[in-house]
């Protein structure tokens with residue numbers, strides 16, 4: 001990827017923070033950074049951030065964060081437009097990167113789910129017509145994926161800083177076990193409990209194992225994982241296959257299927 | 265030359281060390297960990313801590329360069345003097361191995377060197393191996409790397425004294441000459457040249473169990489590989505260049521500019537770790553990089569045991 005943040009340009013890079021179907025929690029992470037965000041605001045031009053701004057510009061954008069997944073026709077229209085308008089597009093949060101909780105729908109009868117939510121579907125605005133819920137990379141090219149439900153503020157800061165310094169951004173790419181072991185946390189898996197740590201991308205500093213709660217996988221899986229062996233370890237701890245599969249469906253079902261797990 | 269301390273004097277001796285610096289020792293709660301001793305902590309004399317001694321010399325993350333207004337300078341190490349009591353010979357020999365790399369005349373790592381000088385290491389010899397996976401008895405451990413080492417006898421502790429720094433702490437004690445025995449373990453690694461087994465199918469058997477969690481390298485007293493990251497604020501052009509511990513089990517470990525990954529397959533990574541520990545390092549430094557602490561077996565999610573595989577399957 002060519003870094004669009006050219007040094008000689010006096011103009012600050014135009015940044016947008018946009019959202020499609022989701023809970024808005026991932027955007028909130030960015031706004032909660034406060035002091036560190038304010039420092040960065042001097043270096044960027046936040047031209048669109050509908051959650052916190054009244055006036056929001058259409059593209060072109062140098063950098064656009066997209067939170068949420070594609071679940072309606074309107075989502076898809078917006079996403080395609082932002083993609084066209086942006087030099088760098090970032091999938092921000094597990095809905096955007098993996099489909100997350102709304103993505104569970106693909107493992108059920110979609111019509112039944114829709115009927116339960118929209119009893120009288122004829123009243124729906126045209127653009128809100130439901131689509132099969134899918135992560136954004138199923139529809140457009142994504143330059144960087146940062147998962148997390150919600151993602152960590154440090155991952156936002158690191159990416160923006162790296163781009164501003166014309167560096168190749170580094171996205172954390174190690175399993176949860178790494179940060180967990182560095183923090184000297186007693187391993188839950190070893191203790192006969194449930195933990196998906198070896199499968200899941202860290203970056204959370206092992207938040208859940210740190211409070212004695214197994215990792216349930218909110219960051220989604222790493223690319224190179226040994227799923228059959230982790231399944232065996234969980235089974236040896238007495239964790240039912242049904243529960244494990246529910247966990248895998250919960251945040252990143254589509255991705256786990258692509259990695260070879262039969263979830264349907 | 266050594267010294268002798270009566271058994272009932274141990275507790276007071278340990279506490280008296282606090283006069284000389286920050287006192288660190290193994291303490292057991294849900295696990296045994298090295299930690300700064302606080303009121304109410306009981307020093308653990310039986311278990312080997314989860315995380316090895318190396319954390320006091322090569323922390324998980326530390327700046328190697330300070331960047332201020334776009335200019336760089338070496339960080340100044342501001343750390344109190346430390347005294348570490350209760351380290352086992354496997355971890356201590358692990359330090360001696362790290363010394364070979366970080367104190368090499370050609371590329372002295374100043375921070376590591378200062379930490380070594382600033383820290384007094386007091387070992388505790390193992391009469392019984394703390395884990396059934398200990399195999400240090402077959403790894404040629406040596407009486408080196410510590411300032412003092414306590415060896416428990418029936419009525420007292422014999423204290424082996426290696427350095428002046430250590431001698432100062434025990435100068436009030438009675439002297440004695442005693443050749444203390446090195447730890448013995450039931451588990452042993454057969455000495456084998458591993459080169460002929462590079463293509464052995466038995467690597468695959470163990471590799472199928474490996475989940476690439478990296479616990480084996482993070483917890484190894486001699487794994488020292490690191491990565492470098494720049495954390496710089498573009499507004500102030502200030503920040504740090506950070507050294508963080510890395511692992512050869514990570515696919516990103518061998519990624520180079522342009523994106524190519526040299527050891528993309530897990531099998532290559534798994535084999536590389538074991539080969540480096542037991543063969544490549546020895547080829548270069550005439551000594552195995554593994555001290556037989558057993559942590560990489562104890563804390564492996566799948567309890568992969570390379571000692572067993574090498575002993576039984578590599579024929």
Ligand code: SF4
Pocket residue numbers: 176177178180181185186187188189190195196197198206209214215477
């Ligand atoms: S508790 Fe979970 S994340 Fe931590 S080391 Fe064990 S399996 Fe990995």
Ligand code: SF4
Pocket residue numbers: 480483484485486487541553554555556557558559560561
């Ligand atoms: S390779 Fe394993 S047994 Fe050897 S020193 Fe490292 S952790 Fe200990």
Ligand code: SF4
Pocket residue numbers: 473474475476477478479480481513560563564565566567568
């Ligand atoms: S601890 Fe075991 S499972 Fe984890 S990377 Fe090492 S060999 Fe593989």
